[in-house]
Amino acid sequence: MKTYSFIEKTVNALSGNHSGDYPSIPLHERRMPSAEIMNEIIELIRSALFPGYFGSPLVNEVSLTYHNGVEIEKIYNLLFQQIYDSLFYHNRSANADSEQIRKEARRLAQQFIERLPEIKKMLSTDVKAIFDSDPAAKSYGEVIFCYPAARAITNYRIAHELYKLQIPLLPRIITELAHGQTGIDIHPGAQIGRYFSIDHGTGVVIGETTIIGEHVTLYQGVTLGAKNITLNLDADGQHLNTPRHPILEDNVTVYSNSSILGRITIGHGTIIGGNIWLTYSVPPNSRILQTRAVSLDLTDGAGI
Amino acid sequence: MKTYSFIEKTVNALSGNHSGDYPSIPLHERRMPSAEIMNEIIELIRSALFPGYFGSPLVNEVSLTYHNGVEIEKIYNLLFQQIYDSLFYHNRSANADSEQIRKEARRLAQQFIERLPEIKKMLSTDVKAIFDSDPAAKSYGEVIFCYPAARAITNYRIAHELYKLQIPLLPRIITELAHGQTGIDIHPGAQIGRYFSIDHGTGVVIGETTIIGEHVTLYQGVTLGAKNITLNLDADGQHLNTPRHPILEDNVTVYSNSSILGRITIGHGTIIGGNIWLTYSVPPNSRILQTRAVSLDLTDGAGI
Amino acid sequence: MKTYSFIEKTVNALSGNHSGDYPSIPLHERRMPSAEIMNEIIELIRSALFPGYFGSPLVNEVSLTYHNGVEIEKIYNLLFQQIYDSLFYHNRSANADSEQIRKEARRLAQQFIERLPEIKKMLSTDVKAIFDSDPAAKSYGEVIFCYPAARAITNYRIAHELYKLQIPLLPRIITELAHGQTGIDIHPGAQIGRYFSIDHGTGVVIGETTIIGEHVTLYQGVTLGAKNITLNLDADGQHLNTPRHPILEDNVTVYSNSSILGRITIGHGTIIGGNIWLTYSVPPNSRILQTRAVSLDLTDGAGI
Amino acid sequence: MKTYSFIEKTVNALSGNHSGDYPSIPLHERRMPSAEIMNEIIELIRSALFPGYFGSPLVNEVSLTYHNGVEIEKIYNLLFQQIYDSLFYHNRSANADSEQIRKEARRLAQQFIERLPEIKKMLSTDVKAIFDSDPAAKSYGEVIFCYPAARAITNYRIAHELYKLQIPLLPRIITELAHGQTGIDIHPGAQIGRYFSIDHGTGVVIGETTIIGEHVTLYQGVTLGAKNITLNLDADGQHLNTPRHPILEDNVTVYSNSSILGRITIGHGTIIGGNIWLTYSVPPNSRILQTRAVSLDLTDGAGI
Amino acid sequence: MKTYSFIEKTVNALSGNHSGDYPSIPLHERRMPSAEIMNEIIELIRSALFPGYFGSPLVNEVSLTYHNGVEIEKIYNLLFQQIYDSLFYHNRSANADSEQIRKEARRLAQQFIERLPEIKKMLSTDVKAIFDSDPAAKSYGEVIFCYPAARAITNYRIAHELYKLQIPLLPRIITELAHGQTGIDIHPGAQIGRYFSIDHGTGVVIGETTIIGEHVTLYQGVTLGAKNITLNLDADGQHLNTPRHPILEDNVTVYSNSSILGRITIGHGTIIGGNIWLTYSVPPNSRILQTRAVSLDLTDGAGI
């Protein structure tokens, strides 16, 4: 028994609150939404949107309705519970009426379900755009099945609908699932038009107030970010969400590892080269390139 | 029952085809290859190539043959089925003869199995190269077990053999598995010589027609990409696969976040610094560095 | 039977050692530490550090002690076994006395457990720093639950304690788990002060001998790396671990995709813009920006 | 599509109601209690009652409280949900008020939890009785860990408490779990005193209104059943539950494969031999044996 | 290596064939049907036959068709493969044409699917009979959900249809699944009429050529078996399947642990008491009871 006293000591230290010198993390005593179940929901939606490519490997025209029916019912039931938990998370200091929140959660889950056919339409344009921009692609099916961009944009378009319904936490969980799987980090608040394409994608970051037109293509490592971070708090101590990310008009292409920062506008038809740090607006049809690199011999002081 | 009418409505909308304004995704009525099973196959191959590090944690000289035997047999049986499904995917518009495709799938699976000893040899040079380039590495075993580069290059070398056998879909699934796990995106079509090393690796992109010599080292965020994307379609409406990515000769090193684009040649022994955007060929033994950054005070218009 | 001769042939080729032209990977005949169990340990620690957010979804002030107790006991038992296996890996050429290594492993596991309350304190400062730097964040809970930076820094702070106890392999396994999940690659040997924050994070690399002060913020794609790699081997043929990564003093911010390389010092209060390649020390309160990009029309020879 | 018409036809036939010639099984549109979760609850209770033998394989005096705490909290939360679903099942024709049923379910789950220490006491007497009656038993621990009787009686004592709380369905699910695992079928309504022992047990049946005293031992295949089945229905068409199974007073032993049927009384201290069919009461301290079997030669007409 | 020589020795001994003194078990080199997948199929059928009680816990009149559709398609696909493997098992000495066997397997699977609505009708009569015979039963739903007899008879009725289609192995696998779970062993070849009921059921055995009328009830431990076993082999050395088990006419009841053996006829309306050994036919409406047991004191030589 004596040998385990360090366990007791550690348990007691962890169970109490540490002293005031450090920030205090409040104990959330209700159930959090579950990242595992959100993942299950997303995979069910992926099956319903792209039958034959995800979910059951065998679907035909007869059984498609059966599969969609089971999936949509399951999505609705699971999502209702997750929305319920997330609404409680949001309202945790208030006197929440569980029956009313339950009703609100059902309403929101239904509204989301009704948006699925529209999401499918939008995604069909993205699949075409990804296919058209990659000479290595062999078919729409390969894009849907293999391309991380298709996965990340699907998650984003789902999360964006939940974001528009002002559901807390869940949209971010959904885009972070894609971020972890693909390295593509699209904030659910971003507004992105049809025929959106990302190539390779690792390291892409698209901020919350970004606005992207149609037929826009991004390469790996592109940041559409905020120029600086002046925190504005509202009366409740919450962060204010002011426009701080770029606007990309239609038919813009941004090559790898470039950073476009601040509430600037990139005019339609513009092409931005790779490894660019851009903090000012540019007119339509611009071409922006990095200054040519220099060749050095090994004796240079900067060294490598 | 009435309360579920929105589910019926959504199911019907998803099961039908959306109107002609949007691209139509055809329903693939045969079984797709399975990413889960491809992952299982890859992990079995990893066990067979690096016994003791992956798969059974306990292997000795006596039991090594037993383990390899069970693994190779299982790889063959699983891979045959995946190749069969992928060949059907490829030929789906033709009148495929299932018995002939089955036979072809067996032949291709066998040919791949016979390449495994050669893959193991190649990978042993990569392990040595990764070890030699990282002062933090303690042993070959640590490189094999912990380093994402070892994982990504293993997947690539496996995928490349399947690519050479002209098997559709599977090579890309394999490299995307590594891409998702490591952030390293190597197209299975790239040709890469012995003693290949990547450090850290997140964000590395290597395009389909890239050619890399021996003893080449890349750092995180390096892109070996195409300069521009002019889609060339063949008579069947398929993308033409023309050389469009760089050639890196022997002993080239590229530091972090640089982009090397187009069918250019980087001469042997060249060192390319970080954050470079390079679109022209350079002679052997070159040193390429970014223009020196400038210091500014906060009143500068570009701001941060 | 004949049809399987290619399997026998491959098995025999793989079970033997390939010829001397290629590096030889020694067979490790003892049990390796397990990445799966290390992941389980890390998730248990995450539950103990952030109750209610990870692990059991329902915890209250009464049951917190019960949950912590079960978790800490389990962490101790699992970690002891992993340390034991890793010590054997390290000492594999020596005549290891299993009873003594077992005892040593128990001692090290206990020392780590005793550090958990301190790790929790440090992480509470990181959570606050991440929250404060992101206008999109709604609560500490959202940061803990959704933000990849919180995940990666947690893994790092755990791994760093094991690194300080000179336990082989396990620290690297832990940070690579986070690397795979978040694209953030922090070497367990790095020394990082309180209130450390990373935004988005994909592609961040922090090298082994890096020293970071308090209130430092990094954006995605930042490398804190070594300038060049001259391998120094000690008498046993082991890599020497000399200081080769940067020192960032307090209140430094580095924007996206910049690379800071070599044993240089970035003075306190400095802000470094994005896409910078920096290999020299800078004084306190500096502002470092990329040279302004140039606009070109499409006829430029560099093309895109 | 045509080839699947038999599937559509079967689906439609199954989804409709079959014609009136056959009994109609009503569709239960609410969630049924879950046999899987009831099994999980029972295994958690087994861990809490017999720590070290079930559940975590490592428990000591320090950690026992932690383990019990986590288990009891989990049992409470899971059981509440199952009771809630079972109450709805019971009240399905009435206008159930879900908030009130939820409250009732919480109250019942709490009452059950509070009975656990008493259940543990009762079971400790059963363990002793089983141990004492089997010369092959080596320790109480072996009885707890290996003996099907210990498993079946544990399930019964748990189910009996829920039965006394008038919770529908769940008690029967619990005893059927043991029935499936051990072949011992004890109705949760039976009343059984301390120091109850069953040997081997397969085929034992104990009916709903059976009353068993203390220190009673049964062997495999013993039935304590009803003599005949005259169905008595109450005003609601429900079966009436009249006493119809035997009363066994203290210190009764019944050997293998005997059937004791009807509301009869077996006086204390009685021993009943094997393969007996008994439908009348017997006084205390009786000895009941089968008529001696006869030896025959093979020419007998009854044959074998 | 030396320490493992006993493993090598054992492996070699097991891999070879033991000497001719012992029966030789031939190596079956094709895939056997899978008990796990047969179990999955049976549980899917249970869901399709008793929606809401098994499978998805939430089904309503709208979603019932969706669930049935997905289940029937899955049953068909899984069952086809199992039938295919079982046909190969049966024909293993012949020159089997795999394409023809595949076609035959599809035909048989379809025929079985088409019988499901009839199976459902039959089972609805069994559920009613079980409910009517047990005063402790509260609803049809409880019978379906909890009663082992409902489970065993369901498996039997499914297996019997496959038996009638002369599919090898699978029928027996199905009834053995129920046997293991309930202790009720009904041979798939038995012919059993509507409204069949078993109470408790452990130890019930019903032989291959048994014929049972309508409204028959059996209690636990009842054997309907063969009187003696004279093996008759056909020209191929296969067992001949001659009628050797009893015929029970309508409305027969058999109480616990009785054995009825041989091709005898139990006339309609007969009641047979418990613990009876019966090897001769009895006329309609008979009552058969065990000779009354005797009371003895402890000094009797037979003892207990």
Add this chain to the structure above:
Amino acid sequence: MKTYSFIEKTVNALSGNHSGDYPSIPLHERRMPSAEIMNEIIELIRSALFPGYFGSPLVNEVSLTYHNGVEIEKIYNLLFQQIYDSLFYHNRSANADSEQIRKEARRLAQQFIERLPEIKKMLSTDVKAIFDSDPAAKSYGEVIFCYPAARAITNYRIAHELYKLQIPLLPRIITELAHGQTGIDIHPGAQIGRYFSIDHGTGVVIGETTIIGEHVTLYQGVTLGAKNITLNLDADGQHLNTPRHPILEDNVTVYSNSSILGRITIGHGTIIGGNIWLTYSVPPNSRILQTRAVSLDLTDGAGI
């Protein structure tokens, strides 16, 4: 917090020891053997003994050695650990030297492995006997794959070897696994000759000191038990294990539900009918039948 006080109260009551009125179950603070792992070991042994029928569904003459090799190595490693834990269980009051027990466990695991070929031979005779006694059997393979008797006898023969090595607990765990799955309860201490067959099997009980010759057949519900239970304790308070179960000589058959009790001898060639209660020895070639049952009308006082 207050609402959970009943949980705290229950936890404290369960964690303490109940008062002296009830038997005290000691806390076993070391790891118990694991029924789950024992099950895994048994299934691995089943695969090694009957390749193609259990374990990998595809084995051929080439791969048989590989599969056996991996299985035997895994059996050895798992079994060693289980034996180690069981030896500690046995010696828990003594000052156990863990290094010596580890060595002893290795020795015993090796001795068991070396017995596997002999176990396989014995089982081949049992398979033949089961096949020969059932007209419904189609092949040895069907017996191995489907028949519960084959499963139960396999477990027994494995357990018996461990019993002979005087390993505590594990033999009983193994036979109880079969008991739960098949309803056949064979004590691992029983001695059973070649060509042993059980038909149907539910309810069969074979006691610890039973001795069974060759070519013996038992039917369901047969008990080979002890006549009375006079507990004899040795000096350490352990049960004495005196011969108390029957001896069945060669070629004995016992029909269903008969009980043969006490240290009596059933002479070779004897046939015992069903439902017999037998407590005296019988000479060779006897025929023992139940007294003929009587027919009664419903007015009889014994009723049904």
